[in-house]
Amino acid sequence: xxxxxxxxxxxxxxxxxxxxxxxxxxxxxxxxxxxxxxxxxxxxxxxxxxxxxxxxxxxxxxxxxxxxxxxxxxxxxxxxxxxxxxxxxxxxxxxxxxxxxxxxxxxxxxxxxxxxxx
Numbered sequence: 763x764x765x766x767x768x769x770x771x772x773x774x775x776x777x778x779x780x781x782x783x784x785x786x787x788x789x790x791x792x793x794x795x796x797x798x799x800x801x802x803x804x805x806x807x808x809x810x811x812x813x814x815x816x817x818x819x820x821x822x823x824x825x826x827x828x829x830x831x832x833x834x835x836x837x838x839x840x841x842x843x844x845x846x847x848x849x850x851x852x853x854x855x856x857x858x859x860x861x862x863x864x865x866x867x868x869x870x871x872x873x874x875x876x877x878x879x880x
Contacts, residue, residue: 764809764879769799769825774817779814779841782868783875796825803832810879812846813858815840823856830857837878841866 766788768780783790791806793799803811803862811873815822822842829838840853840861859878862871 763787765789766808766810766812766875767799767802767806767808768812768814769796770794770814770849771821778868779812779871782872783812786872797817798827800828800832803829803836807833808836810837810839810875812841813841816843822853826853826856826858837874839878841871861876 767867770788770792771794780790780792788809791802791808793802799811802808804815805874813822813829815825822840826838826840829836836856837859840858841864842861844853844861844863853861860874862874871878
């Protein structure tokens, strides 16, 4: 069973993403603490990191940088209320492998997660 790390910034945020991934057979570890998440990336080597952030901007950018500094190879999928193409381009430039705007369709989210892990 592949492990996925879900990093989120608001308590109600990860429920949908976590349910979708677990229903597809993945083991999901969720964390709202960046420091703990970085330790998980280093020790558990997840097959995918999903960054589920409610507010686009500096928080996502900093987390993308930190994740890439911790591991250059772990796939990174960003979920956010991204409405600006420039923000998506910036996140991809900072190391995100894909960005998906909220609200998202479960099948598309799962397909993008699987594609990122390939």
